[in-house]
Amino acid sequence: MNKNAKIINYGLLVWLIPSLITVILGSFLAAINIFEIISAVAIAVTVMVFSYLYLKVITENFLKESVLIGISWLIISIALDIILILLGISQLTLINYTMYVAPLYIIIPAITIGLGLYMNQRMNNVGD
Template structure:
């Protein structure tokens, strides 16, 4: 599998896993919203760490560059897929509300990938 395909597939999986978890635990959104809001960043962080381990394992150079580029691509994939559901789907959220409620949480993704890239490159 070429690098671009791998980045896109991993980006989709990085969106899919937290999305499926959110569907399963969605009843907490109304009954225990603070718990829901605490669980989701943990799920995103765990998912990006595991996928980053898999992605960075096969690299041999340019780790920081890869961390920056991959993190930004994965961030954009998650935002674009989410917006297709939250702005035009059943939720009908405005872009501003989406970013305040969900979108900013995805900054975890480039934070982790850039951190991985930096640590590996400077180790």
């Protein structure tokens, strides 16, 4: 699979897996604070897994690659959510989405960039 296809496919999964988890578990837990916690943990774990899978084959430019996947996955996640809202599939309004859901997605580039920085640092220290 080429790099762009991998970024897009992983990005779709970074959106889909936490969405399914929060829909399934969110229907059992009515409290909004529990929903936000479940969403944040599901996003974080999913991003960590797919960041690792993507970056494990990279041999250089970890920070550049991690910024690329973080921003790409952020855009994919927000775009798919907005499509669901505009189609009426999601029961959220754009205002509620912007206030409660979209801020959770800052986790995506935070994790990918942090991992990229770590891998750059680790690579730089190998020769020491």
